[in-house]
Structures are given as structure tokens and as C-alpha cells.
Amino acid sequence: MIQSASNHEPLIRLVDVHKRFGPMVVLDGIDLELKTGETTVVIGESGAGKSVILKHIVRLLKPDRGEVYYRSKRIDNLPERALVSIRYRFGFLFQLSALFDSMTVADNIAFPIVEHSKKGKSEIDVIVAEKLAMVGMDGFQDRWPADLSGGQKKRVALARAIAVDPELILYDEPTTGLDPPRSDEINELILKLKRELGVTSVVVTHDMASARKVADRIVMIYQGKFIFDGTPEAVMKTDDVRVRCFVEGRCSDEVLKTLQGKSEA
Amino acid sequence: MLNVFSAIGVRTTTTIGAFGQSAIFCWQMFRWLIPGLVQRSTWSRTMPLFFEIGNRTLPVILVTGTFVGLVLAIQSYDQLSAAGFENHMGILVTVSLVQELGPVLAGVMLAGRVGGALTAELGTMRVTEQISALSVMGTDPIRQLVVPRFLACLLFAPLLTFFCDVAGSLAGWFVAVMMKGIPSGPYWYHIKDAIEGWDVMVGFTKSLVFGGAIALIACYKGFHCRTGAEGVGKACTESFVISFIVILITDFFIGTFLSGLYRGLYGFKSLI
Numbered sequence: 001m002i003q004s005a006s007n008h009e010p011l012i013r014l015v016d017v018h019k020r021f022g023p024m025v026v027l028d029g030i031d032l033e034l035k036t037g038e039t040t041v042v043i044g045e046s047g048a049g050k051s052v053i054l055k056h057i058v059r060l061l062k063p064d065r066g067e068v069y070y071r072s073k074r075i076d077n078l079p080e081r082a083l084v085s086i087r088y089r090f091g092f093l094f095q096l097s098a099l100f101d102s103m104t105v106a107d108n109i110a111f112p113i114v115e116h117s118k119k120g121k122s123e124i125d126v127i128v129a130e131k132l133a134m135v136g137m138d139g140f141q142d143r144w145p146a147d148l149s150g151g152q153k154k155r156v157a158l159a160r161a162i163a164v165d166p167e168l169i170l171y172d173e174p175t176t177g178l179d180p181p182r183s184d185e186i187n188e189l190i191l192k193l194k195r196e197l198g199v200t201s202v203v204v205t206h207d208m209a210s211a212r213k214v215a216d217r218i219v220m221i222y223q224g225k226f227i228f229d230g231t232p233e234a235v236m237k238t239d240d241v242r243v244r245c246f247v248e249g250r251c252s253d254e255v256l257k258t259l260q261g262k263s264e265a
Numbered sequence: 266m267l268n269v270f271s272a273i274g275v276r277t278t279t280t281i282g283a284f285g286q287s288a289i290f291c292w293q294m295f296r297w298l299i300p301g302l303v304q305r306s307t308w309s310r311t312m313p314l315f316f317e318i319g320n321r322t323l324p325v326i327l328v329t330g331t332f333v334g335l336v337l338a339i340q341s342y343d344q345l346s347a348a349g350f351e352n353h354m355g356i357l358v359t360v361s362l363v364q365e366l367g368p369v370l371a372g373v374m375l376a377g378r379v380g381g382a383l384t385a386e387l388g389t390m391r392v393t394e395q396i397s398a399l400s401v402m403g404t405d406p407i408r409q410l411v412v413p414r415f416l417a418c419l420l421f422a423p424l425l426t427f428f429c430d431v432a433g434s435l436a437g438w439f440v441a442v443m444m445k446g447i448p449s450g451p452y453w454y455h456i457k458d459a460i461e462g463w464d465v466m467v468g469f470t471k472s473l474v475f476g477g478a479i480a481l482i483a484c485y486k487g488f489h490c491r492t493g494a495e496g497v498g499k500a501c502t503e504s505f506v507i508s509f510i511v512i513l514i515t516d517f518f519i520g521t522f523l524s525g526l527y528r529g530l531y532g533f534k535s536l537i
């Protein structure tokens with residue numbers, strides 16, 4: 001990993017990003033800087049816009065207003081072709097894994113390598129085996145995605161995300177839908193990739209156990225804005241009732257009142 | 266009242282938006298298609314699809330073509346024999362097939378058997394984020410997925426039309442010669458006399474247009490399918506219905522245009 005001393009420049013910077021779908025405002029002025037080597041966890045309720053933030057970083061979505069930077073390069077207005085050389089540095093773990101159903105596990109992992117390099121078959125086989133070993137799935141090369149369990153799919157998808165040695169890995173709800181031991185395997189993998197590859201990561205989740213375990217920094221999105229930004233320790237001590245409700249996993253007092261009101265009536 | 270206006274407004278903007286979106290989709294497809302024609306990777310993705318389409322549609326089209334030929338022959342025999350023209354009956358059967366029924370039936374089969382399946386396949390890929398994954402890995406999903414499907418449908422439609430024409434003509438021959446006792450020689454002679462390269466060209470043009478349109482509609486519907494299982498199902502139904510309507514409407518316009526052109530170039534042609 002090349003990390004020059006003067007590298008205080010953030011890897012990714014979102015500046016005042018606004019996004020709406022029809023009448024629904026999803027992002028209402030988001031600022032975010034990702035420092036090299038740091039793991040940032042984005043928490044928030046379902047539908048809060050966490051995936052939308054990730055999609056802005058890889059330009060699957062364009063902001064209505066605001067800017068997105070990769071190092072010092074503005075990427076939100078780049079043409080699709082110019083993006084290829086930048087997206088190549090990103091690995092994206094999709095919420096539903098997004099493995100290609102029509103390809104074997106090996107071909108799935110080989111896909112980004114074939115797209116981005118002129119490596120030969122035997123060289124690619126070696127890389128595929130190495131990446132699969134990294135996620136504990138070596139030997140599954142010839143299986144089909146449909147035959148894998150949810151946790152196995154996640155791990156294969158992670159192997160595909162790291163196939164071309166990205167600088168930045170984006171995890172969209174990596175533990176959602178997995179049982180607790182399986183979730184923790186994924187947490188350990190996230191920590192391992194950070195340790196061994198030195199990657200910068202963003203993890204989107206509403207699983208607080210996972211957030212506390214992998215985060216260097218936690219931000220919370222609420223109604224289109226960040227309402228919390230701090231360490232995993234700070235998030236446990238905050239006075240903000242909206243953050244507390246989320247972190248402690250209980251519903252807000254207003255909801256509680258209406259629920260009780262209904263049961264009494 | 267204001268609600269009504271705002272509803273109309275929203276409806277209009279979404280309709281215009283969808284129209285623009287589909288135009289951009291087609292444009293991007295053609296932009297990838299032209300350079301893709303000389304790339305080996307395009308053809309290696311197209312060939313398996315080509316065989317799959319054949320598997321799905323050829324048996325059905327042979328059955329359909331045969332029965333349409335039988336019906337056409339039986340109906341035209343009654344009318345023509347009353348006027349003493351029964352030796353010419355092959356012309357009616359064959360011209361209808363080559364110019365109209367062949368391409369339209371091939372188009373409908375393609376829309377039903379292939380278009381729906383393409384929409385379901387791509388819709389599932391959209392919903393499970395496989396299409397986004399392609400983009401993130403630096404590949405254009407339109408180049409990767411739509412171009413080969415477009416090529417496969419475009420090239421297969423004329424072939425399918427050809428098989429439909431052949432099956433129908435043989436069925437017509439069966440009715441004429443085996444059932445109605447018309448001599449085989451004059452039956453074929455009159456057909457050869459009446460069918461021109463032009464008729465074949467009309468059918469060929471139509472089938473190319475239908476094949477391309479079906480592929481574009483099916484892929485567009487799949488790419489822009491709404492999330493959830495019911496989103497995919499809805500996209501499939503819409504894909505078939507739109508393809509079907511587009512086939513019938515473009516058939517009318519191409520037919521009108523080309524027959525006008527023919528009359529301008531060669532004058533009126535009497536079949537009998």
C-alpha cells in the first residue's frame with residue numbers, strides 16, 4: 001500500500017449532496033469525508049437513504065446538487081467511460097450479494113479481473129483461489145450461486161469485490177439476513193481485510209453489534225441529514241434521543257404512546 | 266380540482282420521462298452495437314442466445330405455420346373453385362404467408378416465448394442488483410446484456426419467418442394436392458409465377474423490424490423493472506402486450522409504405 005506522509009487528503013469527499021426521487025427528499029445536504037485506512041459505519045433506519053449514499057460514491061446515482069470527489073478529482077459529472085478507471089479502485093458488496101446467476105463462483109470472481117486486465121487463464125485461476133481462500137471459500141470454484149447459502153454468497157461476493165485489489169470497499173448491509181454466528185464471521189472478515197489489505201471501508205448497517213465491532217467512526221443519517229458523527233464509544237453516550245432510540249433498539253416515545261393509546265381504546 | 270391538475274401533471278411528466286428514457290436506452294444500444302459487430306466477445310455472447318431462442322420458438326412456429334397454412338388453403342379453395350381459379354389457390358396462401366402472416370406470427374411467437382423470458386431474466390438481474398454490479402465493475406450493462414440479445418432476436422426473426430412460410434406453404438400444398446386433387450405441377454407453377462423477390466423482401470424487412478423492436482422492448486422493460494417479485498411479473502406482461510401492439514401497428518405502417526413504394530416503382534400487380 002502506498003501511503004505517502006502528506007496523505008491527509010481524504011479518499012472520498014461528498015460535499016453538500018442533495019438527492020430526491022420524485023417528491024421524496026432522500027439526501028438533504030450530506031457532507032462526508034472518508035480518510036484513508038479508516039472504517040466508517042453509516043447507521044440509520046430502513047429507507048433512510050444509506051444505500052443511496054453508497055450509490056453516490058460509485059456514481060450509480062448522480063446528485064441533484066452537490067459534489068463527489070475521489071481524492072482531488074470530481075467524479076459526479078464525469079462521463080461513464082472516464083469512470084471505469086476510478087470504479088476499478090472500488091469494491092462493492094451488494095446487499096443481495098448480486099452474484100451473476102449465469103456464472104460459476106470462479107467466473108464471478110474472474111469477471112472483474114477479465115474486464116480490467118489482460119491476464120491469462122492460469123494467472124486468473126491463481127488469483128481466484130487466493131481471493132476465495134481469503135474469505136474461507138477455496139474449493140467452491142465450480143459451484144453455482146444458486147446452490148450457496150446466504151452467508152456463503154456474501155463471502156463469494158466479497159471475494160469478487162476484492163478481486164482487483166480495491167482501495168475502498170463499500171459494504172451494503174453485510175450482516176442483514178444472517179444468523180448471529182454468520183454475521184460475526186462477516187464482521188471478522190471486514191476487520192481482516194482492513195488489517196491485511198489496508199483498505200478504506202464504508203459499512204452501511206442497522207446492526208449495532210456489527211457497527212460497534214468494525215467501526216472507527218460512526219455516522220447516523222436521519223431525515224436526509226447526518227445527525228451524529230463520532231466514535232463507537234461516543235455513540236453509546238450521546239444525549240440525542242433519536243440516536244439513543246436507534247442504538248438501544250427501542251421505538252421512540254411518541255410511537256410508544258400511540259401504540260399504548262390504541263391498546264387501551 | 267387542483268388535485269386533478271397535479272395528477273395530470275405528474276402523469277404527463279412521467280410519461281414524457283419514460284419516453285425520453287426509452288429513447289436514450291435505444292440510442293445507447295445502437296452506440297454499443299456498431300463497434301460491437303466487429304468484436305469477438307459480442308458474438309460469443311450472442312451465439313448461445315441464438316440457439317436458446319431457436320429451441321424455444323422453432324417447434325411452436327412450425328405447428329402454427331402448418332395450421333395457418335391449412336386454414337388459409339381450405340378457405341381460399343372454396344372461394345376460388347367457385348370462380349374456376351382453384352389452380353391459383355397456392356398464390357393466395359403463399360403471398361399472405363410471405364408478406365403478412367409469416368413475419369407477424371414469427372413476431373408474436375418471439376414476443377411470447379422469448380420477449381417475456383428476456384424481461385424476466387433482466388428484471389431479476391435488476392432487482393437482485395446484478396445490473397448495478399456490472400456497472401460498478403466497470404462494464405456497461407447495455408453492452409454486456411442488451412446488445413447480444415438484440416442481435417440474437419434481430420437475426421432469428423427472419424429465420425423464424427422463413428420456417429413459418431415453408432411450413433404454411435407445404436400445408437397449403439397438402440390441402441390443394443392431397444385433399445382437393447389439384448395437380449401438383451400447376452399449383453407450384455402459379456406460385457413461382459406470382460411470388461417475386463419483392464414479396465420476400467417485404468417479409469424480411471418486417472421480420473427484422475419486429476425482431477429488433479421485441480428485443481428492445483423486452484430489455485428496456487427488464488432494465489426498468491420495479492423492485493419486488495410482482496415488479497418482474499408486471500414487467501413481463503407489459504413487455505408482451507407492448508410488443509404485440511407494436512408488431513401490429515408497425516406491420517400496418519410498413520405494409521402501407523412498401524406497397525405504396527411498389528406501386529410507384531412498378532405499377533399495380535394482379536395476382537391472378
Ligand SMILES: Nc1ncnc2c1ncn2[C@@H]1O[C@H](COP(=O)(O)OP(=O)(O)O)[C@@H](O)[C@H]1O
Pocket residue numbers: 021026044045046047048049050051052053
Ligand atoms: N432508484 C430509485 N428510485 C426511486 N426511489 C429510490 C431509488 N433508490 C432509492 N429510493 C428510495 O430512497 C429511499 C432510501 O432508499 P435506501 O437508500 O435504499 O434506504 P436504506 O437506508 O434502507 O438503504 C427509499 O425510500 C427508497 O424507496
Ligand SMILES: [Mg+2]
Pocket residue numbers: 050051052095172173
Ligand atoms: Mg439499503
